[in-house]
Amino acid sequence: MNSRLPISGDAVPYRLRLPGPTAVPERVLRALARPMIAHRGPEFLERFRDIQARLKPILGRTGAEPHLFAATGIGAMESAVVNVAGPGKRVLIATNGQWGPVFRRLAEAVGAEVDEVVTAPGEAVDLEGVERALKAKQYAAVFGVHSESSTGVLTDLKALGAIVARTPALFAVDSVSGLAGAEMKQDDWQVDVVVSASQKALMCPPGLALASVSDKAWDVIQRDDRGPRSYFDYRRFHPNSEKGEPTYTAPVSMLTALHESLMMIGEEGLDATLARHRRLSTALTAGAVAMGFTLFPKAPTSPTLVVLETPDGIDAIALIDRLADGYNTIIAGTRFENLKHRMIRIGTMGAVSDGDVLTDLHHLAGATRDLGGRPDETAGLAAAAEVLAG
């Protein structure tokens, strides 16, 4: 620990600035604390149906109702896999970071034959590679990642969806760190399954998952017995979701929290919410780059997080520790072994404000100086402020 702490770790508020789980707004915390009510009673069912109704424009979905269930993001991803993949089915995964391989592991676990089109971390999905693969073989499903939270890259789902839609394959997308922060147009983009989770741009605690299934996918899922699936079986969810009822015992408090966060998004307006995420991520990026950091992605970026390489001589692990110890600011590193001394990741999803971005930059500059760097904080704040003003 550095002895010349610029500020006491206790004198500044704890700042959860991970790319998820994100800080939970006070209003949502208060919703969590509401007394428990009967999960099949009229008051709760009304809330459940309003959640479904509020999610659909965020999904860009007009058809069947979304499913909601207790699970983490991995559970949401597994739900997509067990419903559209299965023993002996051939599936294709468009990988450009850490979440494609998770789809691979889950698909292999259910006995699917898995092909992968891989591009380097930080690059966009290889659309031509996917197109070639789909011409060479027939696939039951293609899996993609909307916001690759390991690299900060946003996938062009419209383009990928158009490619997949020319084949009989279903298109399943992990939008765990995308939904409600990055635009999603499930219907227009021909995405058959969108899965997401509560703890990212939906700004709730972790533990609640959702899945939205196209009519095309539902046709396949309901007639095709692909293998073992119970808890995550969309055939079990579908009739309940259509009636506006939860499947299993509803995670009442988590759903009440989600209801509150969806009302906040409704009050801000979805377009404004999405624009805010883009503005904040652009501002944080501009500020950090002006201070001497390097933007990691070499492709269109996700508006829900910023992934940076540290200035020369600044060790990322030391910087992350310094931010936590000296500034009470919790950011993330990477699981890419070769990047762990250079990569940092900061969320811009959920309840993040202009002030958070400026504070991030101020603390990044301070911690960088503490480690012997010479960040140009003035330039950084000016660059961010210019974007924020824009």
Add this chain to the structure above:
Amino acid sequence: MNSRLPISGDAVPYRLRLPGPTAVPERVLRALARPMIAHRGPEFLERFRDIQARLKPILGRTGAEPHLFAATGIGAMESAVVNVAGPGKRVLIATNGQWGPVFRRLAEAVGAEVDEVVTAPGEAVDLEGVERALKAKQYAAVFGVHSESSTGVLTDLKALGAIVARTPALFAVDSVSGLAGAEMKQDDWQVDVVVSASQKALMCPPGLALASVSDKAWDVIQRDDRGPRSYFDYRRFHPNSEKGEPTYTAPVSMLTALHESLMMIGEEGLDATLARHRRLSTALTAGAVAMGFTLFPKAPTSPTLVVLETPDGIDAIALIDRLADGYNTIIAGTRFENLKHRMIRIGTMGAVSDGDVLTDLHHLAGATRDLGGRPDETAGLAAAAEVLAG
């Protein structure tokens, strides 16, 4: 709606008196509302480890650490099934209510061969039948239900465990509505897998599940690849749980709530908590019987709920509706089609007090009178008070 409402539905507090989800104590609600913290940071990990430590005496377990994961009770049950059953494995289910058939469905979904020893609802598990079945065939696992919440019967797990332990089969138990309300001695009773969930006697909202695995079961699970299992794979949980770390993104708020409820149980003392559940369920039963209701179970009862048949001429569905509409008191009916006009179920698990039992009886008497019955409320309250004083 009856026009001569004795009290306004709005003038009395909403009383969640289901056999789960149960009312959540104010302290636990406040814990839910604590700000989100990093799920891999030191503050949260300390809390996680304390949860594990506090659960073990409640489980009667000294060995490996329990697993905690986002799921409902069904998810907890499925986790037991996918880890100890599997394609082609033969399993035996001791059924005496609604939860045995759920184990059957889950086991069949993973391709297991399922035998069932069935006794009538309200009766105890057929121990001799289980013993005969285990002599006739070899089973990979036997499934039992600790507290059969559909009938109010408590299973003699010590006896069942001793029978199973004479064979190579693993013994897996659903203690969703048992744990922390009914005594559990996992080690002593030779239970290999105990699964439970947050929303019953653990007095948290629904959405958090747990599993505790014996060394004998872990030996089998880790070397035996039974088939597809990912989200619920104990092989994935085990190394993390042993380190005191969550697997996947931890459901931070739900775990913080569980931590608070476990501290409350710790302050009351586990023995006192268990004794309170027994005292309250005995008092509620005595009071209801004195008022003209009939105890449904014909076997030892679970201390976490009371299952009653209504007096002649009182329709259970009408009574439940009347309690909700006129008394703001939410109790449960049954899914047994032939009992739905006679059976009611009331929880005595979790944060339930003497006053709740007296209030239950007062409202039961009022609602019964509203429907034309003649309950002896004085006798009911006296009988309950005598037990409570005892």
